[in-house]
Each structure stands twice: as C-alpha cells, then as structure tokens.
Amino acid sequence: MTNTALLKRATTLGLGASLLAMTSAFAGDLNVWAWDPNFNGAAMNKAAEIYKADHPEFNLTFNAFSREEVEQKLQTQLASGTIDGLPDIVLIEDYSAQKFLLSFPGAFEPLTNAFDYTQFADYKVALATVGSETYSVPFDSGVTGWFYRSDILGEAGYSAADLENITWDRFIEIAKDVAAKTGKPMLSLDINDPGMFVILLQSTGHWFFDENGELDIVGNEAFKAALADYTEILQAKEIYKPVSGWAEYTGAFTGGDVAAALTGVWITGTIKAADMPGQWAVAPIPRVDGVEGATNASNLGGSSWYLLTSSQNKDEAKAFFNDVWASNIDFYQDILVGQGAVGSLLASREGAAYQSNDDYFGGQAVWQDFSNWLGQIPGVDYGIFTYEVRSAIATQLPALADGADLDEAIEKIEAEARVLTQ
Amino acid sequence: MTNRSLLSFVQYGVLSVAAFLSVFPFFWMVVGATNTSADIIKGKATFGSNLWTNIVNLNAQVDLPRVLFNSFYIAIISTILTLVVASAAGYGFEIFRSKARERLFGGLLLMLSIPFAALMVPLFIMFANAGLINTYSAIIAPSVANIFVIFYFRQATKAFPHELRDAAKIDGLKEYQIFARVYFPVMRSTYAAATIIVFMLNWNNYLWPLIVLQTNEMKTMVLTISSLASAYTPDFGVVMVATILTTLPTLIIFFLLQRLFVQGMLGSVK
Numbered sequence: 001m002t003n004t005a006l007l008k009r010a011t012t013l014g015l016g017a018s019l020l021a022m023t024s025a026f027a028g029d030l031n032v033w034a035w036d037p038n039f040n041g042a043a044m045n046k047a048a049e050i051y052k053a054d055h056p057e058f059n060l061t062f063n064a065f066s067r068e069e070v071e072q073k074l075q076t077q078l079a080s081g082t083i084d085g086l087p088d089i090v091l092i093e094d095y096s097a098q099k100f101l102l103s104f105p106g107a108f109e110p111l112t113n114a115f116d117y118t119q120f121a122d123y124k125v126a127l128a129t130v131g132s133e134t135y136s137v138p139f140d141s142g143v144t145g146w147f148y149r150s151d152i153l154g155e156a157g158y159s160a161a162d163l164e165n166i167t168w169d170r171f172i173e174i175a176k177d178v179a180a181k182t183g184k185p186m187l188s189l190d191i192n193d194p195g196m197f198v199i200l201l202q203s204t205g206h207w208f209f210d211e212n213g214e215l216d217i218v219g220n221e222a223f224k225a226a227l228a229d230y231t232e233i234l235q236a237k238e239i240y241k242p243v244s245g246w247a248e249y250t251g252a253f254t255g256g257d258v259a260a261a262l263t264g265v266w267i268t269g270t271i272k273a274a275d276m277p278g279q280w281a282v283a284p285i286p287r288v289d290g291v292e293g294a295t296n297a298s299n300l301g302g303s304s305w306y307l308l309t310s311s312q313n314k315d316e317a318k319a320f321f322n323d324v325w326a327s328n329i330d331f332y333q334d335i336l337v338g339q340g341a342v343g344s345l346l347a348s349r350e351g352a353a354y355q356s357n358d359d360y361f362g363g364q365a366v367w368q369d370f371s372n373w374l375g376q377i378p379g380v381d382y383g384i385f386t387y388e389v390r391s392a393i394a395t396q397l398p399a400l401a402d403g404a405d406l407d408e409a410i411e412k413i414e415a416e417a418r419v420l421t422q
Numbered sequence: 423m424t425n426r427s428l429l430s431f432v433q434y435g436v437l438s439v440a441a442f443l444s445v446f447p448f449f450w451m452v453v454g455a456t457n458t459s460a461d462i463i464k465g466k467a468t469f470g471s472n473l474w475t476n477i478v479n480l481n482a483q484v485d486l487p488r489v490l491f492n493s494f495y496i497a498i499i500s501t502i503l504t505l506v507v508a509s510a511a512g513y514g515f516e517i518f519r520s521k522a523r524e525r526l527f528g529g530l531l532l533m534l535s536i537p538f539a540a541l542m543v544p545l546f547i548m549f550a551n552a553g554l555i556n557t558y559s560a561i562i563a564p565s566v567a568n569i570f571v572i573f574y575f576r577q578a579t580k581a582f583p584h585e586l587r588d589a590a591k592i593d594g595l596k597e598y599q600i601f602a603r604v605y606f607p608v609m610r611s612t613y614a615a616a617t618i619i620v621f622m623l624n625w626n627n628y629l630w631p632l633i634v635l636q637t638n639e640m641k642t643m644v645l646t647i648s649s650l651a652s653a654y655t656p657d658f659g660v661v662m663v664a665t666i667l668t669t670l671p672t673l674i675i676f677f678l679l680q681r682l683f684v685q686g687m688l689g690s691v692k
Contacts, residue, residue: 066652
C-alpha cells in the first residue's frame with residue numbers, strides 16, 4: 001500500500017469513528033451515572049420501562065462507572081464549572097451526600113416541592129437535606145440485619161427468639177458459645193474496614209459530628225460505648241475470622257467458613273448466590289448497651305438519586321421520579337424480587353413481595369422484618385467528612401484489638417480526624 | 423556436591439521463585455477465567471469448565487466489539503501520533519544547537535514532575551470549551567506530546583552518527599527527507615521499543631479517560647473492567663475474562679517486537 005492510500009484509509013477510519021462518537025446524548029434523553037449495572041442499573045432501567053409504557057417518547061440511558069469513579073467525575077466536572085457532558089441524574093452514596101450538597105451549592109436541583117417526603121424513611125430524607133431544602137430521590141436503604149446460618153446456630157442450641165432484642169455483650173457470649181460448640185466463628189471481619197463499627201454507632205443515633213458539623217469524638221458517650229463494644233468483639237478472636245478485602249469477606253460466609261454476616265440488606269444477593277436455601281435466617285442487630293435511645297436497627301451504605309440543575313430535562317425527570325419512584329408500589333416489589341433492592345418508600349411494605357415469606361430464609365418474612373427495622377433507624381447527620389473520620393478510626397482498630405487503652409485511642413482518632421478534615 | 427553445582431542449585435532456586443512470583447498472577451487470571459465467581463473466591467487454582475459461560479456473560483453485560491474498538495482506536499492513533507511528534511522533537515533537540523535548547527529541555531523535564539491530578543480540572547475546562555468532551559480526540563490530544571518519550575528519543579539520538587546526516591546533506595536531501603529516509607531506518611529498534619511503551623501507556627490509560635468519557639459506548643476496556651469489578655456482587659469469572667482480553671494486545675505487541683525492543687533498550691546504533 002502506498003503512503004497516500006494509507007493516509008486516506010486512516011482519515012476515513014478517523015471520520016467514521018467521530019461520527020460514532022456523536023451518537024450520544026440527544027435532548028429528551030435522560031442520562032444517568034451510577035455504579036453496579038446489575039443492581040442500580042437494573043432498578044433504574046425497570047423504572048424507565050414502567051414510565052415508558054405511558055410516555056413512549058421517554059428515553060433513559062444508564063452509564064455504569066464504579067462508585068468512586070462517579071464521585072471523582074462529578075467532583076472534577078463540578079469543580080471545573082462546565083456543564084458540558086454532565087448527566088441529568090446521578091447516584092450518590094448517602095455518606096457523601098452532604099459533601100456534594102455543601103461543596104457545590106446550586107449544582108443539584110432542590111426537590112422539596114416536587115415530592116411528598118413524608119412517604120420516605122426519615123433518616124433517608126434527613127441525610128439529603130440542607131437547610132430547608134431536600135435534594136434527593138431516596139433509593140436503596142442499607143438497613144442492617146444479622147444474617148446467620150440457622151443450621152449452625154441451631155446446632156449450638158439457639159433459636160430465632162434467642163437472638164432478638166439482645167445487646168452486644170450477649171452477642172459476644174452467644175458467638176463464643178457457638179464457636180466452642182461448632183468450631184465456626186460467627187463473623188468474618190476486615191480490621192481495615194470500620195464498616196461494622198459504623199453500624200454500631202448509627203444504631204445509637206449519634207455520629208462523628210455535632211449539630212454545627214464540628215468533630216464530636218472525645219467526650220461523645222455514644223461513640224465511646226459503641227467503640228467499647230466493638231473493641232470487645234475485636235479482642236474475642238475466636239468469634240471472627242480475620243479477612244482482607246471484600247472478596248475474602250464475602251467468601252467467608254458464602255463458603256461456609258463463618259456462621260453469619262452482620263451488614264446491610266444489599267448483601268442479600270450475595271448470600272442467595274451461595275445457594276444454601278433454608279440454611280439462612282435474619283435477626284435484628286444487637287443493641288449498644290448503656291446509651292439512651294440506642295436501637296436494634298442501623299444502616300450501612302445505601303444511596304439516593306440526585307437531579308442536576310444543569311439538566312435540560314428537569315421537568316421530565318421530576319415527572320418520572322414522581323410517577324415511579326415516589327408512588328409506584330408495584331415497582332418496588334419488582335426490584336425487591338429482581339435485585340433484592342430495599343427501597344425507602346415506606347408504603348412499599350404493603351405490597352405482595354414485601355409480605356411474602358422467603359424460602360431461602362427458611363420461610364421467614366424477611367422483607368417485613370427489614371421494613372420494620374427501616375422505620376426504626378435513627379437519623380444522623382453524616383456531615384461532609386464521614387470517610388475521613390472513618391479512615392482515622394481504621395488506623396486505631398488494630399491497636400484496640402491488641403488491648404490499647406480506649407480513651408487514648410479515642411483521643412488519637414480525634415487528633416487524626418482533625419488533621420484529615422482541615 | 424561440588425561448589426559449582428551448589429552455586430547453580432542456589433541460582434536456579436532463586437530464579438524459580440522469582441519466575442513463580444511473576445508468572446503466578448498471570449496463571450491465576452487464566453485459571454480464574456475458566457471458573458465460577460464462587461470458586462475463585464474459594465481460591466480454586468485448577469482449571470474449571472466455566473470459560474464459555476463467563477464469555478457469554480461478559481458479552482451480555484458489555485458491548486465488547488464497541489469497547490474493544492474504542493480501546494484500539496485510541497491506543498493506535500495516539501501511539502502513531504506520539505511517535506511522530508516525540509521522535510521529531512527528540513531529533514530536533516539533539517541535532518540542532520541553540521542557546522535556549524538546554525533550558526527548554528530542562529523546562530520540559532521539570533513538567534514531568536507535575537502530577538496529572540493537578541492538571542485535570544484546567545484540562546477539563548479546556549476540552550469542554552473546545553466542545554470535545556466525550557470524544558476520542560479528548561483522550562488522544564493530551565497524550566501526543568509525551569515528554570518522557572521525547573526524552574527517550576533524544577537520548578537514543580545521541581548515538582545517531584552525525585556523519586550520516588552530513589553525508590545525506592551532501593547528497594542533497596532536505597531535513598525532513600533525512601529524518602524519514604536516514605534517521606527512521608537507523609533508529610528502527612528505538613521506534614519499536616517506544617511503540618511498546620507508548621501503546622501500553624495509552625492502552626492502560628485510566629484517569630483521564632475516566633474523567634472525560636461520559637457514556638457506555640465511549641468506554642475503553644480498562645474503564646469497563648473497573649466498573650465490572652465494583653459491583654456489590656462482582657462476577658470475578660467475568661472480570662478475569664475481561665482482564666485477559668485487556669492484557670492480550672499488549673502481550674502480542676510485546677512478543678512481536680521483543681527482539682527490537684531489547685535492541686532499542688540497549689541503544690539503536692552500535
């Protein structure tokens with residue numbers, strides 16, 4: 001081939017490719033950024049399908065990135081001040097909601113007047129509210145449960161009733177007993193991930209910050225009580241299997257090495273993928289003793305949809321959210337069955353899927369249980385720096401497991417958090 | 423055992439351990455692609471029978487031809503442009519003398535120390551103003567003037583005999599002709615080595631494409647793997663198949679150009 005012919009070919013290829021690139025984003029299409037196409041993507045596409053039945057011109061495109069990627073893209077783009085290429089709708093994890101809402105005022109569309117927020121779980125609304133405006137369309141809840149192997153705990157002599165309404169001290173007693181009788185540790189635990197401590201803390205109704213957004217760690221009695229309970233777990237080495245990373249964490253209970261997982265309801269899909277029908281059950285999480293207002297319900301993770309002010313299709317998006325996400329109870333049954341997604345619309349618990357018994361969990365009405373716990377989760381203000389404080393906590397956990405002084409560790413956490421949040 | 427055979431025993435022992443450590447991740451990836459996600463988590467290190475299912479699942483979740491095309495298009499075009507620009511710059515910096523030359527070159531090298539994260543937002547604003555967000559050009563353009571590759575070509579050019587250029591001049595060749603007909607053939611192995619390096623850089627480029635590509639149909643393989651692996655319940659078998667597909671092109675290019683690559687690393691001109 002001569003050089004000229006080669007050049008011509010290259011040019012043609014280049015032009016062809018640029019044409020392909022231009023097919024994205026027509027006006028009237030809603031562009032969505034979120035993570036996990038099989039969970040968030042499937043739920044969003046299902047909602048779009050329902051809405052499309054009455055609005056044939058409606059179109060929605062789901063673009064999948066990882067959670068960290070969505071945050072990074074959004075942050076870079078909002079910081080650059082250009083709206084070119086921003087999506088219409090974006091999914092933000094609840095822990096990061098305040099960070100985005102406060103760092104980029106005006107970037108997200110207030111929806112206070114677009115919805116009746118009283119229909120959603122209180123804590124989901126609180127975390128997306130700044131001043132008098134609420135910005136989110138509350139989506140999946142991270143309501144927590146104690147997923148346990150009913151066969152293993154049964155073998156050790158424990159029934160479902162023995163696990164209800166207990167404290168963490170009792171939990172540790174039971175776990176030690178189960179480990180002694182069956183040889184199975186209760187949990188898998190990644191000491192670098194403070195997720196489980198965060199569950200304990202939110203169940204007390206307190207967080208890392210006071211009403212003014214200032215650090216509230218040293219002198220926060222609920223924080224100390226939760227950390228004391230968690231330290232006791234870390235020190236009872238026979239009741240957990242130390243793991244590193246998410247794959248090992250889930251592998252431990254799907255592979256049958258440990259007897260339970262104490263985490264958010266979104267883990268249901270992973271537990272069902274282990275294919276052990278009838279061997280699992282769910283109990284409420286234990287309670288932190290000695291803190292007023294502490295409950296047997298908490299939250300881990302969860303996320304909500306946000307509409308960007310720059311969207312050209314705001315009215316359409318609002319109509320779509322109102323029609324499906326804020327009112328369609330059948331839709332919530334579909335995504336519960338299909339994706340195991342527990343939404344935050346309280347009325348959805350009246351639907352058939354939420355009422356049903358789940359054979360995988362030995363015929364337990366797990367979804368009724370989860371929606372009851374959902375209503376009891378204490379609302380807390382996640383503030384701007386949740387992840388920074390989490391990393392400060394993670395640094396101290398190994399020392400606590402080895403018997404470090406609790407008050408000293410709390411002081412160190414506050415000192416490090418102060419540096420990280422400056 | 424004699425001292426000599428003891429020595430070679432130790433040598434082979436150490437080499438075997440090193441070889442195992444470097445080959446194992448690759449082996450694990452290939453084995454993983456044939457297993458189910460559950461088996462991978464359990465640490466099963468033998469071949470399974472799930473390869474085809476994993477391929478089918480990957481293909482169902484991702485528009486593979488499109489994503490592969492994106493990756494190849496971006497990597498190939500960037501590589502060609504980078505080689506043209508960087509080799510011309512390296513040639514120029516070494517052949518032509520001027521007072522400002524070393525200062526300019528020093529300035530370029532200094533720019534290498536600026537982390538990309540610091541350039542990201544201004545770069546994004548530039549490309550947004552040019553209307554190039556979510557296009558191939560947005561990925562290709564910033565990668566073309568690669569300072570490291572310019573530096574590499576300049577170093578290699580130091581060994582290029584000036585007599586060749588003088589002789590070509592006497593024969594009446596113009597500068598661009600010297601570059602194309604004398605310099606390029608002589609520096610073949612330098613180009614080969616640079617091809618591997620630049621192709622890999624562009625093929626594996628993550629951060630900037632992540633920021634500037636906004637839709638599924640523009641995504642590259644690397645971005646696709648990252649979103650597959652971040653699901654609440656990742657299918658590791660599918661992730662492994664995608665990882666193999668992403669590793670193969672760089673591997674093939676490396677094997678094709680291996681001989682020249684080694685020469686290029688040692689210096690083109692002997």
